[in-house]
Structure formats: C-alpha cells, structure tokens
Amino acid sequence: MSQAQPKRDSPPVPALLTLPFTGRWIARNSPARRIPSHGTDLLGERYAIDFIGVDERGRTAATRSWGTFFGTEPPERFVGFGRPILAPSGGTVVHAHDGEPDHVARRSQLSLVPYALGQAARLRQGVGAIAGNHVVIQLADGAGFAALVHLRNGSVRVRVGEVVHTGDLLAQCGNSGNSTQPHVHLQVMDNLDLSRAAGLPVRFRSYRVWPPGGRGAELHESGIPGEGAVVEPFRPMV
Template sequence: MSARLFAHAACLCSFFGASPLLAATAADLPPPRGCDVIAAGAPARAATTVQTIVFPPPQLDMRTPLEPTVLAGTGRNYLLYELHLHNFSDEAMTLRGLEVLAGSERQALLALTAAQLRQRVRVAGASSEEGAAQLAGGQGAVVYLCLAFDASAAVPATLRHRLLLDGALADGPPIGTRHTLLAVLGRPLQGTGWTADNGPSIDSHHRMGVFVAGGMAQLARRYALDWKKYRDGSMFAGDARDVRSYHAYGENVLAVADGEIVQARDGMPDNIPRTPAGFTPAVPISMENVAGNVVTIALGNGQFAQYAHLQPGSVQVKTGQRVRRGQLLGRVGNSGDARVPHLHFQVASNPDILASEGLPFLFDQYRLKVAENAWEARAREYPIGDGVIDFGTP
C-alpha cells in the first residue's frame, strides 16, 4: 500500500492533548470518536438485501488481521478492530455503507452511511481529506471499527460485515470476538493526576498508525496509551521547553507483572519538548531508536509489555533479568520520538514496538475522578477516555 496511507505511522510522539474530563460516573464519559454505541434493547435494523445475486460477486477481499476481544473499558464493553479491504477487480468500487451483523442474524447491530464510513476509512494512495468513497481497481483500504456496547448489552460471539456497493453487496467472513487472553496488569505508574492520552479514537495517531515492516501491515499501537500527568489542568508549570517543568517527568515507572526483561535500552538523550516554535529530536529518529530508552517485559502467552521514552540514565533493569510486579524499571522521560514527557505503554505480540500487533489488556484496579474531590473505584478495565486516574501510592 502507498506510504501516504500510513502518514505519521512511525510517530510514537505525544502532543499537548486535551484537558482531562470529569463525569458523574464512568459510564457517563463519552466513548472515543469513531466508537459507535450499541445500546441495550435498541431496535434492530433489518440488514440490506438485493433481489438478484450478481455473478461474479464483487471481487472485494475483506479480512481482519487480528480478531477483536471483548474489552471492559470505563463503563462499556468494547470491540476494537480493522477490516482490510482489497479490490481485486479492474473496476472502481464505490463504498455506499457498511453493516455489522451479529453471527447469523439478519439484523444489523450497526449501519454506517457513506459519510460515516468515510470518517473511518483510509484508502491506500489517498489522504484522509480526500475521503474513502471509492476504491480503484487493485486498490486497498483499512476500515477502523470500534463498537461500544452498553454494560447491559449482549456482545455477540461472532460478527459479520456487509459492504454496500453500487447495485451489489459484499459479505465478509465471520470473525470471533474472544480472540486474545486478556492480561490483567498492575499499575505502570503511581500517584494521581494521570490521563491516558491517544487512546482508541480515530483522531489518534496510535489508532490509525498501521505500519509496514518486514512485509506486513500491522498495528502495534492499537491499544497503546500515552500517560501524561496534569495539575490544575496543565501538563507543566514553568518553561515549556524544559523537561523538568512537566509533572510527569522523572516519575517512577513500574513493572505491571512478573516476567523476563527481553529488551532494556538506556543512553538516549531527552528531547527539548515541542512548542509552537517547533520540534527537533535530540538525535535523528530511526527504526532502532524510535522508542527512545525502552524496557520490554515478556508476560507469557506471546504478549509483551512495552515502556517507551524513558529518562536517560534511569533504566534499572537489564536484558535477561527477572522482575516482579511493582518493581522499579525506570523513570518517565522524553527520549526517542517523544514531543513532551510521558510514558508510552502498550502490550504487543512481539518485542518490536512497531512491527507487531497491539493486544488488549486490563488494569486490575485504579480510581477514576468523576467530580471535584470525588473518585470511583474501577477494577479489571482498560481506561478509555480522557478521565483523571489515580493509581495509588505504595
């Protein structure tokens, strides 16, 4: 696929971001943009049908490289995944809509119009501004889907997808919704004021960051989070170009589970934080150093916890070492492809922070700020949204 489809794909960076949100309860936090709410008891819509089945059927390949897994996330249950499309014909196909169906049901859980679908599609060789209404012959695209089920809504065991074309329908194969064994992790940080930025929104470079390496298009940062720390609505106090002005800088980074260190790198300098005047990394960014000072823990079951952009000189572990949950690994920094001090955290299918598939995970417990001086305990969830989080103190 064209490199234009993957613009900004290599950027592990974090910009200033929005201020944290407050809500009456966790369920009141809005889902990320591009996540469609499936309400309990909502009237179902009959799936689209055609009177005549054309031959040959639309030559549109429709695949999901990594099937989703039901993920509890701040008051809802989420399915987060992608459809990779490839037009194998020599004629253009116009995408008129998409329906998501539950198992063998004839009713649609979700029906996206052409305009809604356009927001969720990136076509190879076309910028996002050009939309995704049409796939030329031989062209490919990625559809980024996120279903947000209300807590009381049933999540089907399988899904099917139907693309509406001009005068035809293209049906994809069924996919499961319980693919990955969810790791339940301890806290990666301690204390309060943390916000999980750049989560699964179609505005996030993490979510839209499909990256080709080793001949495979993968999405390592599907569930990645950029942990930033706020006080009084701001990430820093003082000189915005001084890393020490940022509340997250130098905070302890902790092992989320027992495991073996399979990657530990130190010695990369911090960057001067990005400001409106611009940004220049301390050293040129490459595939080898994009994560900066980094630690990776093998969790077992083919899953790896990755911590990026650590402070130079702070890494406390070495490759091959066994660590215990809660053990100090290093400190928050601004190394590698980082614009402001933060902790980039993700779980992936191998130790390569870009050439891997991002996997879902849960934190065993944290507190979510729901009002001024009011907190709500959350357990076994993935923190979705821009809420303020308290991981507690030792």
C-alpha cells in the first residue's frame, strides 16, 4: 500500500493544519522542543506531536487514587478520553482502522518501567499494536498524509475513500496502541508505507496558547505549540 509523494529537492514546506479538536489540550513530544520529536525517524514520526486533553485548570485527570502512584488507572478517568477528534484538513481517507482495545492508563513510574520494556514486543506485533485505532487522510493540497493515532475503540466514523473537510468528526480520543494515557498523536508523512515514510513538518493555524510558567494566553495565527503549552483552537467571530 504505497502512495508516495513526489520527491523534493528543497526542504518541505510545513503542512498547514487546524488543531484536530475543541477545548484545551497540552502539547507533549513537540517538534518545537527537539527533532525527531519522539526520539526516532522510524514510522514517519520525525515531526509528530502529541496532545493530551486537559480541563480549565490544566489537569489531565480531576481525581487521583492509589493507582495514580503505584499502579494503573481506568482511561475513563482522563479528561481527554472520548473527546471528539476532528479532521485537521480537507482530504480523502486512505486508511481507517478500528477494533483495538483501550488500555489502562499509567502515570506511575512503577507501572511505566515494565511497559517501556515491552516496547520491542509491541513493534513486532505490527502497526495495530503501536498506532492502535487510527485514521490517515491524504491531504487535498498534496502536502502528504496526516495520521491521527490512539483513537478510542469503536469510535472511528469514517471509511476509506470518504472525502472529509476540516473539522469533520473522525473519531474520539482513546488509549489504544502504544499509549500510556489517553491522547491523540498527529503526524504528517510522505508515504503510506511506514517502512519508507519520512515525516513532514506541520504548522497549526489560529490557536490560543498558554505557555508554561503561568503567563497569560497568546493568540497565534500559525505555529507549532511548544512543549508543555496548553492550546485551544481559536475561531474568530464572523
């Protein structure tokens, strides 16, 4: 399943996307911090970014229990779990996968260590074990393929061949695949063949951002959120 984009001699122009959600989310593993953002160029992840849903106080979950510190927690406890995930741009759905389970969440170091040790085994199991439920859109402007990953089991609402527009509902945020707490992973790549795909840079349009450190909100016409920044799409009144 290989649909390669034309080779570029000059550095690629970042794909201009809209944040694929409503409400507030915190940016993690941002390419604004480092490249490759997730520590690897494998699987087209060079410029990938993660977003974790938060509440008005910036919390990913409103409650804690013994599992927060020593074990695991149900994914339903987290703010982002079940939130709508939207198309970040217009295009055509070229891959849609559902049916992978949502795992328990892990915030404690005691539970994260054995999970990390199982990473190699999950890689051997294939894309489903890593990406979980996911949707890939071939962007209408030829800017590549946008993948939205770790979606909620049973929530994918689009099919291969379907044309989508910016803001269309794709699925819900979940905790499937290689995920330690509910979040959405977004990346743009130049190829559907993950063994050959190169990650492409992205920028997001029209968002409000609260940088780390307690400073007030700023409006950005376009950019890439920094590590730990809380973001919210900004849609001016017309």
